[in-house]
Amino acid sequence: MPVGLTPPVAGSLTLIPGIRLGVAQAGVRKANRDDVLVICLPETATVAGVFTQNRFCAAPVQLCRTHLASTAPRALVINTGNANAGTGEDGLARARQVCAALANELGCKEDQILPFSTGVIMESLPADRIISGIPAALANLAEDNWLRAAGAIMTTDIVAKGRTASCQIKGQTVTVTGIAKGSGMIHPNMATMLGYVAIDARVPAGVLQHLLNEVTNESFNRVTVDGDTSTNDSFILMANGRVDAPLVEEIDGADYHALYAAVAEVSVFLAQALARDGEGATKFVTIEVEQGRDRAECVQIAKAIAHSPLVKTALFASDPNLGRILAAIGYAGIDDLDVNKIGLWLGDVEVVRNGGRDPSYVETRAAEVMKREDITMRITLGRGSARDRVWTCDFSYDYVKINAEYRS
């Protein structure tokens, strides 16, 4: 079960005026479940996106990049059940068919549609079924449909993930609402599996992209479940551009920072939710690395720990077999690391000082911390003042079970 995470309750996701969401059951892979989501944008909207760095990026990701570069999007169409990745030219053609069908319904151009897919890789996208579902999705378009939309994009997720935050800009309240899905193949590299955050404000596309890049590096790029970077990672930030809404047009101004804080609140919540609901997760783990020369090496060490199957199984067992953490620090690839300066804290328990077991360390105290569902480990490197953090989960029987049975 997810760790410290409950689904959003009805009414907790505040609508963003002008942004309407519709859901359909198209039977993409299984019958009788919401598996197609359409998000329609007002003509005033601006959109920014970041996408997977996986070289095998999916057909919809390729189209999103092209479409975003050429014109202002009018709608997004998302399907679960099939990733349309590793499908070559045929996959691109099928994703284009879906875009064309939705564009035809909306009276816009094909490249004004952003397509997204998630599910099994290397299987042919059933474009006909998705297209058949589009009218039903359009029929229930509503601004107040974020909660159902959060459910419609789930695959192996146990709970839907959504969050609303707000900030004050020029005396007005600016609302930010977002949803995401994750669970497995989660090691976002520039983006997460699928994330959509909308803002009730006017933000030029360039500013929006800058904001998105900054937020991504503080949220989705800091979470990992299994170290597998997906072929379909996409994280989209949309501003509705409502005429009466505040305008944020200066990067690094006070308004930008207020907006940044609200978007980051939503994005960090969603990113953490991916780890809390990671496949088979029984623990949510925050790994903080401090006193590094730069942030990159702090992340490098945190990810080595987060990806270690031995650390993850010890967390699952609540076993303070913490030498495994030292081993992961040691092989993280920092060639000139002086291990005699390393410190390690588990919660409020000092475990390692100067590279060896702290003289006052008593394992029963660490064992108490390991029993918790929410665990923070802190590593000090003694070589600088940079710091960073990564969120992850443990590695349980259920991870193996879920991924051994995924397609059955």
Next chain:
Amino acid sequence: MPVGLTPPVAGSLTLIPGIRLGVAQAGVRKANRDDVLVICLPETATVAGVFTQNRFCAAPVQLCRTHLASTAPRALVINTGNANAGTGEDGLARARQVCAALANELGCKEDQILPFSTGVIMESLPADRIISGIPAALANLAEDNWLRAAGAIMTTDIVAKGRTASCQIKGQTVTVTGIAKGSGMIHPNMATMLGYVAIDARVPAGVLQHLLNEVTNESFNRVTVDGDTSTNDSFILMANGRVDAPLVEEIDGADYHALYAAVAEVSVFLAQALARDGEGATKFVTIEVEQGRDRAECVQIAKAIAHSPLVKTALFASDPNLGRILAAIGYAGIDDLDVNKIGLWLGDVEVVRNGGRDPSYVETRAAEVMKREDITMRITLGRGSARDRVWTCDFSYDYVKINAEYRS
């Protein structure tokens, strides 16, 4: 259970004249099991070693490096049950105590002893118990003791690992015998967890080290169980230097190549045995990457696949969910990879051609291959003529179970 691997039978490991092995039950961690091994070398012997690249290398690894650089070793002492890693200055002092005790018994200097440890990290080495066990180990020193020695160095290994090979040099038969242990925290980087190979020949130390470096790159550096590089990896090659044995003193001559082939046969067998008996393994997997620009990028892609928990759980389930392999290729870090040139074969089944599903691919044929215990996947990159390979195993419930319960 190990995949296609049975323990060596009595008499199958041929002795190397002058090299004697003795075993003791010292109760390092648990009672009534062989946990200390002493290997005594003749005065004529030469020794070479490669050791872990983990920055948190264990105290015995640090001493081995120093001792090997300063003098000719007379004996090796190996304990299981405790890795003496992450133990700082106290760990070094304890390893030195063990060396001093054995040196005293043998009438040699402390730095003529090479110490090795494997087991739990960051716990204090019970040097007194190991020292108490040394007389018993010396009492049963025998040339014909390789089989018991292979058993004495096991930790979570299910079967002992040993192999003998031979070659002809200058009209004489040269015997090569080796043992190794592995199971978990197996992603050797310059060496394996613990491996010892001995040669009945005269080989100058420089030539022996060159041979060892070459062989390591073809054997232990090509295997991974869980991607965790151990703090204690050590791989030792010993030549007995027997007066009547052939002399191999020229690197790259015919004699060197004959010897190389025999040492490689033993080392590749032992390296594969680590994956066949990897923790929880139910499949043995060979990943061949071809048509790369250089061997390094072939290994990089093979290891991305070998470390992917999603690929490993699909292997465990015998599920040909092969898109996961494409995803791993895509995130392996080859920035200019043209995915449209990628090919993938599973056994004799062509799965992917030109980056997409092969038109003639039928999943039932891949499903047949996935059911086998011994699986080869071959990836073609279409960008050069280099090739390399990596051996690994799958990821099962038992991996989680073994590592969740390791210290209990």
